[in-house]
Amino acid sequence: MSTGTVDLESLRHHGDVEAEPGLLDFAVNVQGSGPPEWLRDRLAAGLSTLGSYPSAASELKARETVAQRHGRRPEEVLLLSGGAEGFAMLPRLGSRSAALIHPSFTEPELALREAGVPVTQVILEPPFELRAAQVPESADLVVLGNPTNPTSVLHPKADVLELRRPGRILVVDEAFGDAIPGEAESIAGVESADVLVLRSLTKTWAL
Template structure:
């Protein structure tokens, strides 16, 4: 039975909807307007190959690169046309009852509800910690993010493991894990028979328009997720991007990005607090959750000044006075601070 309290439009809302052309973008958590030059060159070199179908060998090479990057076997990797495809596959696990830990990214809940799978929302109150979360014992599928969008909370790996039960599958959305220096709480390199880890290449590598990601998990669960999938699910360019960004050199570059993000985030927190904005910390991701007296008005006034921020009320557990802002460099933050001061809070 559908839940009349659930608004599908809010579950479908994503930050890109909050960004009009020409606005300074704090609403979308993609780092940069385009991939790094070396990655663009790697992709451009494959344009002449688009007249042929991507080969099984190319897919195997990309899968092997991901497996090596995380210390997994190739059988534990399922390549995806973006993390969104992975969420859309969740109903193939055929759970009897799912639980989604919120506030968090809403796409998994939407996919499950559209498949008529019962979903329980597990709402975490500030400071949004997983310890003590009231996950229904009957839930045989539990979905959560780490670090979590939009709270930027990083849950301890031990707290995630504590959710395991016989007959239950845990899904961890690690779309932003490579933006955390050292990935200390990631389960990507720690195989468990009942845990699936989802990774995205969209954010760190500015590949939102190419759709690249992958599952890590036990082969039996990956087989169920992939059942009924179309032939050639990924094209030549996504396969090229996945293999390239899994290389040791790219992983080292992502670690350097994570170091920059941490410094920019600390500076941004201090500057926002200095003008009276409430910022949730500790924060681990490349974004921050804000709370202001009139979030809807502030968001609209900032847009009038050419600045886009992400509304927070579409995330279960948050309200209209919550906003999410991407971590940006000092020059961009100058404009955000100026905009907030102009509007007033």
């Protein structure tokens, strides 16, 4: 566990910049070099409507589609410009003591630290089992990735939900969730006001 000073530049570092020719990029893990053909076609067909704002009806339709995918209600869904926008919004949760589970993607921690939120790094040792996580009881916000970038560890759903406490918000970055067949360990379907799940279109859909 670490509460000490952290170099913000190290949190800003994205491993993909190290993926030189001949190396495989396991930092960003985009599937393929772009969206599949059918998706490109639909996006291209939508270009002619770019001159107008999306209607409330089309926004609702998008939320309904996402809600249906995860067995949730449309009012529980918020459309964002990627998980990245969700990370940038984390300081708005008003946390006074956040715990970030590591090794992990560092953007959520960067957003919280830049906003002056006190952060504790909870560092898991190999094999990175969540059960062993020493999360301070005082943490009113816990953030983790599942499955986890960069370890690729998929934590059992029960272990993730075990982190819930009264007065605490649990945020799970499931950017790679749709890479897991059946998504059995996803908590996107869990209806609870203290649980927030971020999903992404940039990995599986290369979008």
